[in-house]
Amino acid sequence: MGNRKILLILSSPTASGKSYVALRVADHIPVEIISADSRQIFTHMTVGTAKPTKEELAAVPHHFIDELEPGTPWNAGKFASEARIVIEKIFDRGRVPFVVGGTGLYIKALIEGIVDVPAVDSALRRSITNRFEQEGLDQLVGELRKVDPTGSEIIDTKNPRRVIRALEIYYMTGMTREEIQSKSNDPLQYPVLWFGLNWNRDALYKRIEERVDHMLERGLIDEVRAILAMGCPKHANALQSVGYAETIGYLEGKYSGEELIQRIKKNTRRFAKRQITWFGKNEKIRWIDIRSNEDLDNAALRIVEQYRALAK
Secondary structure (H helix, E strand, C coil): CCCCEEHHHHHHCCCCCCHHHHHHHHHCCCCEEEECCCCCCCCCCCCCCCCCHHHHHHHCCCCCCCECCCCCCHHHHHHHHHHHHHHHHHHCCEEEEEECCHHHHHHHHHHHHCCCCCCCCCHHHHHHHHHHHHHCCCHHHHHHHCHHHHHHCCCCCCCHHHHHHHHHHHHCCCCCHHHHHCCCCCCCCEEEEEEEEECCCCHHHHHHHHHHHHHHCHHHHHHHHHHCCCCCCCCHHHCCCCCHHHHHHHCCCCCCCCHHHHHHHHHHHHHHHHHHHHCCCCCCEEEEECCHHHHHHHHHHHHHHHHHHCCC
């Protein structure tokens, strides 16, 4: 392996096999995995985020998994700044940083810096909207004045939609709209080798349905019940994620167990479709066609081969 410093990235939709491929790459290259998943960083959220197993975490160093309590603020800006520090340390150890995950905004912020106001995060918007309905507009306006005093003087604070959007931008990025617009481009200083796993849509949806069934068998409902019993508010952003939000509705008696299953499957498919659209626009990604689980091992070998060729 050469001495050239290269950042490896693997991103694609949920249930596409990213973690499996990353671990197979680790059989050949001394990588440390940086999770670019906005939910795996939270403790107790294990089943519903499909975290690597304890054995897998022990076999390969992982970062940004099980580091924060649910409800703790975490966003693209914080991820980007902290991940850059971790990347430097990994290179200093003579190892290879491997960013793996499906949260596109996090990866964009890491390698490009945040220079655009981000699009809607549906889970975060649900969280803030639920708080508006439960706590009222004045509570949200007071919060906005603390985190974005300048913005709160500019926007119409009597308009719930504008207040919710301003808070959404701050909690997604860790910056105010003004800071984002004034921030100069701050690209990562290392070359990037970025891969994606390209599944047939029907095959991916079948994997999603199987994963949802497996999560429920492994105790997703009990996991959500336990998190709520710890005192985490149900409107916390982390719990507005697909799988968790629907399970909270089930625990509140809003629908049956069978409807819970179908809601999670439908919303996960929708989430995957949004991810496909996001990553599909990125010309930097080298797509690897996957037709079956057997192709995942070949994908890992392809990543290893292209990395070694570039690292010479």
